[in-house]
Amino acid sequence: MDRKLLLLSVFSFSCSLVSCVSTQQVVLTNRSSVALQDKAIAIKRDQLKSPSATGAFPVLLTQSGDTVAAQTDDLDGDQKWDELFFVTDLPAAGQQTLTLSWVPTKPAYPVKTSVRFGKRTSKDTPVQPKTSDTLYANQLPKSPGYGYQPYQTDGPSWENDKVGFRHYFDGRNAKDLFGKRVAYMSPETVGISATGAVEDNYHVMADWGRDIMAVGNSAGIGGLALLINNNFHRLGVTVNDSINNVESTSFQILTEGPVRSVMHLKYHAWRPDGTNRRYTVEENPAIWPGMYAYQNTARISGLQGDELLLIGMNNLDPTDPVKEINVDDKWVVLLTHDRETYNKEWLLGLALILPKSTYQGFVEAPVSGRLAQGYFAKMKVQDNQPVTYYAVGGWELSNEAFKEAASFQNYVLDLARQLGAEVQVQVK
Structure with a gap:
């Protein structure tokens, strides 16, 4: 027929x-x-x-x-x-x-977005898929009585037909990048051994791609932090800590479908190191087909008025200084193009597409410390008011054009213009 x-x-x-x-x-x-x-x-x-x-x-x-x-x-x-x-x-x-x-x-419909999240309840039990979870301050991999990583890929990962990302839900709260070489979704078993244990099997090349980005103590691509009196404050802790500075962190998959996947992360009672302050932070990473990027909407409550929200972009390879580019009246782009990959093996373009209305310039983090080796956009924020931005990653093996800095920059600027384009929707 x-x-x-x-x-x-x-x-x-x-x-x-x-x-x-x-x-x-x-x-x-x-x-x-x-x-x-x-x-x-x-x-x-x-x-x-x-x-x-x-x-x-x-x-x-x-x-x-x-x-x-x-x-x-x-x-x-x-x-x-x-x-x-x-x-x-x-x-x-x-x-x-x-x-x-x-x-x-x-x-x-053909599946073009996905979220993957799994957890094991003990060192000897297999990983099971989950749609939500809560992590408490004394439940880090190095907390007394734990001593193991409970989360598949250290936390949730999400992807579309172009690129993948992951969030370190284990207290670090940085955002990493999976390079993809195919349009189909990567296997649900990424990060799990044949016996169901948590396993780092994604730092080797597979047909679909691999984890490619070096994160270190940065916040990764699109991760959050806070600037108080010109001091950097990490949201969460490092891999070597045994107690979190966030009382509890919750995660939930809001929707997972063929054309959009959205998550919700909430950090309850974050007490930045060396302060008596207490904040609540929320973010909603979202992804849909066609872009080498994800959207994030963040908000923070408990502000006292002297803070700036920081949105990160790691800088473990300082070869290419960050570029700041205005796109029309809506966006500011921060962009690098160098070897932000393991052993500096591949070229990787990184970018943030930020709302110009709240952008306050950028700052470079120290080369060492609890929050290091990254560029950060400084964003003016009001208490519990959302800030929406986009984080971009262009790997040379995902798209040959990304080998050239000019081509990656052109892609990001065109993406920013497309994201800012207004479409009138009339339902009759």
């Missing part, structure tokens, strides 16, 4: 189960002069004529009858989805009209 006729048959059948009066038109208008690829679009549920029938799923079709991969996400945890999310291409100053219908069976 012809593919379009098959789709028509499916939708005709769905009309017997789901009210066809709920069919709508979604008109997307690119208001910028930039052609957009894999542009993220989120539509709130209350904009849609959601049918009363339970178990109905929205499907988007282009004017030529092609299906647009999409997912419904429950981001507030109330067991009801909040928004419809998808990515699409739009011509410069152009428009696209999609037809939204409802079907009784959840559609299956």
Whole structure:
């Protein structure tokens, strides 16, 4: 049967189960002069004529009858989805009209994002997949009574079809980078031995790629810290510590789907070393297809007014000084292109795309210490107000163009313009 006729048959059948009066038109208008690829679009549920029938799923079709991969996400945890999310291409100053219908069976789409998180409850028990966890201050790998790493890949990892990242949930709270050589998702067994034990098996090359970035005592790419009276304060501790300066750290996968994965991290009662202060920090790393980057939204409460939020980019290879580039009126880019990889084996471009409205310049961390060998963007923040930014990693084996500094810079600047482009969404 012809593919379009098959789709028509499916939708005709769905009309017997789901009210066809709920069919709508979604008109997307690119208001910028930039052609957009894999542009993220989120539509709130209350904009849609959601049918009363339970178990109905929205499907988007282009004017030529092609299906647009999409997912419904429950981001507030109330067991009801909040928004419809998808990515699409739009011509410069152009428009696209999609037809939204409802079907009784959840559609299956190619998987282009993923989150992996696993934990073992003792040194002798196998790793089990989890969607959430809480780490307390006395539960570090070197805390008395522990003496082992409980987390697969030291904490959650997330990826899309271009690149992967991981967060050191074991108290260090730095963000590392997985270089990918394929578009498919890396195996769920990365970081686990054949017997289910935690194993560092991702620093060797596999078909999908490997962990490539050297982090040291930096905050990694997009990690958080705080500047108080010109003093650097690490969020958490180092690998050699046995007690955390964060009372408890919680992690939860908010959504994991074919076109978007989102996590939530919350640091309760962070007491920066040498201070009597106490903060709560939250962040929401998110990733969708098509970009060598992830989005993060961070907020901090308990501020006294003399702090600057620091967003990090490691600098273990000082060959290429950081570049600061303004992109239109919306973004500031911090960028390096050198060998920020194990044994300086490969070229790796790193960048932060930061909101210009709160950017206060950058600072270089000391070459040694508890927070070291990194550049940090200084961000003006208000108590419990979000700051959204993007962290980029371009490995030469992921994309041959990234061997050249100019090509990586052009990619980052184009990505910043695409992220800043406004798309008007009309639901009719």
